[in-house]
Amino acid sequence: MATTTVAQTSVKVTGQITSQDGAPAPGVSVLVKGTARGVSSDGQGHYTITVPNNAILVFTQIGSVKQEISVNKRTVINVVLKDDVSQLNEVVVVGYGTQKKVNLTGAVTQVSGEELTNRPVPNVTAALQGVAPGVAISRQTGRPGDEGYGIRIRGFSSANGSNALVLVDGMEMDMNLINPDDVESISVLKDASAAAIYGARAAGGVVLITTKKGAEGKTRINFNNYYGLNITARQPERLNSWDEQTLIDESRFNATGSREYTPEQIEWLKNTNFDIRENPTQDRWEYFGNNNWLKEGMDKVNSMQNYTLSVSGGSQKLNYLASGSYYSRNGVLRYGPDDNARTNIKLNINADLNKYLSVGFVGGYIGSTVNLNSNGTDNIIDRLYRSRTRQLLYVPAEDITGQIYNGDLQINAVDIEKNGGKETRNYDTFQGKLNLSIKNVIKGLTVDFAAWRNQNYYNQESDKRSLFWYGRTTNTVRFQFNVPNELGMTKNKGFQNNLQGTFTYNLQLNKHNFKLLGGTSFEEYRKDEFSAVGKGMITNDFYSFNFSDPLQKTVNDNVETWAFSSYFGRFNYNFDERYLFEASFRYDGSSRLAPQNRWKLFPSFSAGWRINEERFFKETFPFISNLKLRASWGQLGNGTGFGLYDYLGLISSGLVLNGNNAGSYPNLVFNDQRTQYLLQEELPSVDKTWEIVQNTDLGLDLGLLQERLTVTADVFIKRNKNMLARLNVPNIIGVGTSKTNVGELKSWGWELETKWRDRIGKFSYNIGFNITDAQNKLVRYNGTNSIGSGGQVDLLEGYPLNSIWGYRTDGYFQSQAEADEYRTKVKYPFFANYTAGDVKYLDLDGNGTIDAGDGTPQSSGDLVYLGSNNPRYLFGADFGFSWKRIDFSAMLQGTSERRFLIDRSTVAPFYETSNMPWTIHMDRWTPENPNALFPRMYQTSDHNYRPSDKWAQNGNYIRLKNIQLGYTIPVKKKYIQTLRVYFSGQDLWESTKVLKVFDPEVGTDASSNNLVRANTYPFYRTISFGMNVGL
16 A cells, blocks of 8 residues: 555656756756755766656756746656856955956955864964965964964065955954854955055955844754864974983083093993982082973963854845954963963844935954063973973982972073963954945935944953072072062053945946945044053062062053044946046055155056957857956055154153163263163155056966856965165164165065866865965165175065075094084185084185185175075866765965075074974984984084075975864754764974974074074964854
8 A cells, every 4th residue: 555655646757957058967966855865867968867756856966046946737848057156256355345256357366264263273364275376374483372474465566565465344443353153255466456446544454344243034043063183293302311411411512622521421421320419519419310390381272262143034125244252272381381262252233224224334353362471481391491400300319498399400491480470461453344235216326324443452461470490409509590580561552443335336327337326435544552560579479569569660652643634545447348448546645655755646457358258259169258368557655664653753752760771872971870861763764655566467268168167366466665674874873774765675476276066976076276476676776785694685676575594515524534624625714623513604706715705696705595485386276076965175275485594593502502403403414424404513603504405495385274074963954954974183293304393384483683583483283173053
């Protein structure tokens, strides 16, 4: 009976699926709506499926419009697919509005929020890395809440800062504080035609972030969270105490002919039962232990977590979204403080009051707290790398001083980490934007008014506590730290207000389409800051300015203000969406410039030709769904090199209290007393004006096979004709100079992005690749063109920014005879008696001396250009698929043609005797190891570590930036709409020739003369588990 029922209610459906041009369509998914049951069409487009006679069949294929067809007891259903042009009609966010993607004439890349979510990264900036062509994301460190992420678009526009302008829902904000779960889309405006509407702030490109909004329908609740583990990677490892002592003795013997330890004492270090000996004569303990300071003071694994909850919904006339998120991450210091926590709250409401008026509000709160050691987290880690491993962490049981931590050979880094003081930084930001839109009064005209405000509060407090380490008794203080103790505090509050009004007018006359936008804006900023330092508290237990030494208190205040005013406009025209033209301008004025130089006009022009819309092309190349040529030219401004009042002669105070300077000014004595005085630090720069960055771009957009395959290609040139830089003046003038327009920087390159997406039955997949070539050269520089004695040179005419200069080398001298023979021809003025195991520098100019000539590119002696610290090539690749309830994605990212120099503390462990070697230094030259990585160990000399090709690292790398595997769990729709769980990994693998103690993404350190250090905060790999729940 049951079999008869099935036969009566089911029907076998067959048919053929063809494309619009009549060709068979293989691989089309045919599903029964509301079920997972389905088939795919064969190579001739045929399909067969048995379904209930009242079923609805769903036909889908990438590049075609989804079709739903009722069976109605039919046995034959043929389907003609319709091309899906929705991707071409996609709306892209641009400056002060939106445009159809198909009509864009500028270079704009749009990234959906879905591409950024569920990655275990702290902010949107990190999530964007490798996703968009031409966008370089850098990070300086792994410190929680202080990673130093930066974004640069198409290389350098200026030496004074090339970071992009970031606007979140039209408000200027710090991209590093944005929760990726809040993002709906990101538009990256890369050329002048796209960015000129922002004028003097757009030289580095513009990033427009649009956050999520509510939608019509019932209330939706979404919850996302992940928990991750960060594992430190690519960091130096400490030696055991006897290998460390062996290298110490080698370096000392090579320099002085004597050793610190005898072979017998080396054996003491290996004896686990002998680690301490009393020395009454010197009132101290002698230690022969084996203590790994890194393991004592740092954790290899630490945690991070993120939670986001959002509620959204609305009707035809009102929609809303409210969201809140919490992110936290612990750092590597075992005893802290070393952590970051951030709270994001967001509210977005939009309402149509009537057919003429609509209002909107978007705003929220961001609170971030960073806890770190008041003595500098990087300084603590540096001490953990430099502490002698034979020094034990704790004093012996026989100690009578009452102290816990041992500070006999050196100050105790773990004691400082735990008891040396804490610094807390609290950032609170409130932002709100109110919009009023007037429409339908005049056909095609919309008038918008907006007002927004960012209110910021910052509170920093730091206490540095005094620590003492004794010998066997308290009669002897071996070391002391933070004496006197210190309390520091900084508080500021600031606001940024913006008022703007715009109008948009659309007009269509047959096939002629016009769009005109105009507007004005005014912006003001003010910050009031107060800071104080008090020293000499009675004890570490009374940390208050009230208990500090009255003669060791300093107080400072600071007020910063500026204003910015603009007029802007844009005109768009297209004929039949085939021939496209756009012109825009912005007229900006800034309070930072002298009145006669404040205002500047920044124009741009662009055009496009959609060749695929031509009749002859459609008939000849039907498989090409989009082919557009683009060209643009424009000027953008840059004012990041401006001070607040550079055009005025400013007076500073040289306030001195008890010999403790409030600033970096010398003590001046009048009538035998130290006295407060006034001075002028810099000459005013009355003629300073905007940097003008001229952009030219040629682009191509290509879509094939109904947009399954898309290609975007651009070539670009940027020329900053009046870049700001400092002029050198004779010291006899007695003051410095502010930056003036004395440079010219040229940047050029190309970028390419390809994407393929398709579906085969229930299996859909996508593949993408992007690459950018960005170069630059300082064409003109009226400052000092000096390469000094080599290293990284920031500004040098005729070369890229951050160029690397050094000597050429030819390995090591392998014998004394070889060194002696070379010395008859070539002298080292920095080290006369080089020998076997030393670096062999090449005398390129043949003058018999290894030198830097006159220290200029024209007369550089034996120094040569080795490359640039700026990567030339950036690339990214992604792959993803979904099959039934499983989804997978992976992304590779990397750079090529980058060089950087290693800091001396990494390559020369004994140049300063307080530094200690690491495991990598065991690979040093000896007669038995002639091809070693490092030269022979040597104390107090850096002759083997001069800037050279030996120490210029090849910074190329490719890494698995992210990998993710997810599964959507079937649920009862009544209670839960969606439930997905996933695993995600970040930076799990890389291939690089960079020395293994460095992460290949590491940036330069200004404190190390723009060289790269290894004994600093490590980078990390992340694995995380999370879930997405929709109610």
